[in-house]
Amino acid sequence: MQTFWRTAKHYWQIHLIVALCTAVATGVLAGALIVGDSMRGSLRDITLERLGSIQHALIADHFFKPDILNRQPTVPAILLNGTVVAAETETRASKVNVYGVDDTFFRLWKNSAGPNLSSATDKPFADIVINEALQNELKVQIGDAILVNFPQAVEIHPEFLLGKRDASDVIQRLRLVVSDVVPTENVGRFRLHAHQNLPLNAYISLPVLQKALAQSGKVNALFTTDPAPISTDMLNLTLEGLGLYITEHENHLDLQSQQFLLEPALSEPALAVTLENDIPTLPTLTYLANTISNTDSSQKDASTTTTQKIPYSTILALPVEEGVFADFLSRHTTQEQQNRYVQAQQQELEQRKLKYNEETKKVRIELDRIEKEITELEVQGQELRGTPEFTQRLAEVKSALTKVKSKANELIFIIQPSEIYLNRWAADDLGVREGDIINLTYYSVSADEDYITENAEFILKGIVPIEGIAADTNLIPKFPGIHDTTDISEWEPPFTIDYSLIRDKDETYWDEYKAMPKAYVSLDVGKRLWQNRFGDLTTIRMGTAPGQDIEATRSLFETEFLKKIEPEQIGFQFLSLKEEGLNASSGSTDFGMLFSSLSGFIIIAVALLVGMVFRIGVEQRAREVGILQAVGYTLTKIRHRFLFEGILITSIGSLLGCLLAIGYAKLMIFGLQTWWLPAIGTPFLKLHVNLLSLLSGALISLLVVIFSIQMTVRKLGKVATVSLLAGQTDFGKVHSKLKTKNVNVSKKYIIIFVIGLLFGALVADPIAKFTIFIICILSLGWTIFGKWLRAQKESSRLSKFQFALKNTARQPARSRTCVMTISLACCIIVAVGANRHDALPETEYAFVAESSLPLHHSLRTPDGRLELGFNEKDSELLSASEILPFRVLPGEDVSCLNLYQPQKPQILGASDAMLNENPWQILKLGNSQQGKIHAIGDEKSLRWILHHNPKENFLIQDEFGKYLLLELKTVDNSLFQSQLIISESDFKKYFPSQSGYQFFLIKTPPELREETLQTLEKTLEDYGFDVTSASERLASFRAVENTYISTFQSLGGLGVLLGTFGLALVLFRNIIDRRGELATLRAFGFRRQLLSKILFIESSFLLTIGMLIGIVAGFVAILGSQGHLPAFPWLSLTITLLFIFGFGIIANSIAVAVALRSPLLSTLKTE
């Protein structure tokens, strides 16, 4: 060890450089890992801060009573999204988290003093507390009034026929006074979904919000601080809690829903319970017909002529083949009536058969044509696969096939006429009898949430008296806005009523029978016509269970039914907020790995540098090695001696590097908080030093550097002892004798690289392709340069310039190392810089709009715009724009703007309006496999944020907690980097409770953009409608990308710095080594200035060659991997490269000046 210290002291300069290089490598690598730790640690800190002591939550898409959860204590809350407007300035903030809370909520944060929030509900304007982020947005002070808009609680889904969807019905507005402002930390930072950005929060007293929502005593969220998770068995479910009620009658029970329709998640288990317990049931579906009319059967084929219309009647669909209604029918139907019906039915059937055959023939021809085209396309597909035109055509044809198949399925209903029964009153009113054709018109809700009038045709099978089951109004649930009116003219349904159709006798019927059905159809027919995503039954009537009375049956049913209910299927979510939040803190982007990867080439550069410096050190000590060999040291022992020295020196360097790492990490964090802020959005990062990362970084860099030293030391054995004693080593010396052999070796290498390039061209993965191209081109460049160095030919006429160039071949290994380091750094700078997009991206869409509250009327139609509050002029203005609406399933942002690891992506439902264009057509294709649908996602978001292979299916959970596979198609650099997209039909199927549209793409002519933006935001203010430029939105995604690129370029700059340092070092060392030669040149009359010039040209040549190889490799790799050169930031890249060149030139000049400062001529003396 003593020997080591003496040696270390003697050769301190070289050892210091080796140690410093190792320190740089450790600093960069460990620093990168610390950046990752800091990112994770800071995200974790935010998670803990935003959740306080909350561990778990029970969240629901409906309101429930807090005592539903059999666990105490719990903290109740109402969580809503809304918009807030400052009453005085009209400054608006969208996407505000509106929380209804009480004191217990604030106590979840130990360090937070409860704000001043009165729970009094009798004040003219109740209190509201806001966080500082919202205060900054609204520019309001304590005491200022603000208006809060949030969604109104509704029993019936707005998109159901009876649901209300006008702004006044779905949006609740409260005027409140700011009573306190809390900092945007702790409770002020609370939000359910993980995101590093500062939330806009508003806190309203729970009773005040409950009152506004008419949900007294109810909440939609419960929080617990107990670490044990909330499980389904902790829920005290009740029928009332589920929005159900049972009406008990003498010998039967009627199960109905406050939402009118029994949702499948409830009706299915109810029917299962009745089946299991032998409880007789009568499931029914009630609907409202706009008109019932008869068609003159003798003229119906020529032109439909109606004789009489009964307006606005209840229709009941129920089992007619068996059960209570079948019995009722058999009692009230005569043989004569039956015969009349059978005769008419046969006539109808004959006519329909003819029509069916005709239609079937047409469909079959169309089907054959399309299937043939598909087959042809699929054959072509083997050659053309991947071209957008081919994909588009295939999607079109498949879509057409789906339509034709659907049409073929519908044909079956042509042949079999549906049957209808009228009550006596209706039959008499229409003057019809068995066998007559009856027409029904009714409303349905279109995809755009418009009411459309549908039509259905029936054969009248029977006429029933108004008695028994046909006089039982209990089967009819309460029609909101209808059932409690005294006259039809008082009805206030959400749809349009033509009051002119209502006759006196209709009012008389209403007076006498209220909503008693006038017509009955089979349940199958009823479901086919009227079932929707909200349900297909309105009442389940149950008899008594065998051996049980009605009370016992009710009790049995309730018990068994509630056991069968899966809370997740009825909108409850059990969230382990803390655990999920901490898991998400691992981050969508592993900054540690990112920076480590970015620093990877610096480690390589350092390794090369250390290898070179160590080699210089060994060369310096060639005589020492020779002497050791001469006195009997074995080569292995000498190697170990050097290696030991290397390990000790680099270990010291590595320790030093640990300190450097902390400094480096601090610098990077500072960069991320300032220069590169777009990458993280909010300056929240704090330094978190993890000892393990520090040691890992130190160890890895140490191993790399030691490996480099080991490779140097291994070469020692190739030098003869005599040469060593003479102070010579053969490290990288010129070997002209090897010239021929080297040329052959180079050719071999060139062939390998060409094969590598060809292989790279065949690789599909762009990153792998890019990497292969870079490796091949760089290696090829280095090999050619190496060959050039070794195969210097004699000049026909030696010039000063050639003289300088040839000097680079004096120490080929050193020259090559410099060129490698510089080219590596330049290649990175070029390749990365090429992906930088400074220009504002272009998109065909003018705007992207998001609405805090869903829109239930179409912006695409004049009627819809009128309903949404646009005046005629504004509506006309909007008609010049194409507006594509999307449904939204709330979830996490999956774009690079979210640093947390998203676990539940936001899903968009793309409306049919946009599914005719590529690539959206893919969403129109049905999927034969249950639970698997087509989806579109952005390639970058999938790969880098969700860490998902885009070629594999993505798994999500539907609204009922069932797994749903998304078969993905990817888009690049799209506006949809924050979400995954499915078709609207799939969206409605799997997420039926979501209503309205909250995301919009808008195409607007440039000259109308500003006006359109203003109009939309102003008119839809209550909805929190925010319009942003589509280009700017794309730019915000690109800003993150550009920031990463800047980071990478900065590290590339560091690489260049190291390369230049290496170059200067080589130059310096070369001058020292060549002092004798240089002195000889001086003796021959070379002036110092000329020597400087020659040396400068020599090093500049290396710099230029290194840069050229790097630049060419970068360009070729981009060209090879992308197939074209992207829109290139030529200016910034040229400036960067010129800066690098300039820096290198200056460094070289300094090195030359310093090295030539010492007297050369003294070296010529022999004594």
Add this chain to the structure above:
Amino acid sequence: MKETIGKTHQLKISNLSKNFGKLQVLRNISFSFSAGTSVAITGPSGSGKSTLLHIIGTLEEPTNGQVEINGTDPFDLSEPELARYRNAVIGFVFQDHHLLPQYSVLENVLIPTLAFEQQPDVIQLAEELLKRVGLTDRMSHRPAELSGGERQRVAIARALINKPNILLCDEPTGNLDATTAATIADLLFELHRIEQNILIVVTHNLELAGRFENRLKLANGICTLETVGEKQL
């Protein structure tokens, strides 16, 4: 410049002293040589042989005294003038040949011509010189492929490429075996005879020194000149 300096090839040293700090290496040395003269400088190690040679070669300045070459004191010249002067008038051969390993033999010979404007016939001259030193077939080889003697021949050819008036050799045979050393010495004398320059050689080799017509013996800074008349060159 060579032409203006004159054709008499006169080297005159007057009262030359050289101190390194307090150590006086050379004391009041004076001598004068003209074209065609060969001089051996001998003396024990550290006696100032190389220093004297370097002062004559204008690589070092004397502390006192004057050096006149063809009537000019080179140390009165500016740095660029001195460089040009040295390039034109003086040729050097060192013990360690200081050949540039990355260049061929021919290129090494041509290197001194790069310092200033090249004459058009330099390559021909270099080839001729290499022919004279017996390396015609080694012109495209690199120094690493040559023997020690061959390398020194290249160094001699290089020293003569600009036809110097004075050829200074610092232990030119110091690293060579006796036979090779004798061959190199023969070559030096042969070329000296042809070029008629002033040949000054520093050597420890008394046998070699004995072959020179003039011998400067240095001891304790004092120089003794011994002229033995024309020897067999």
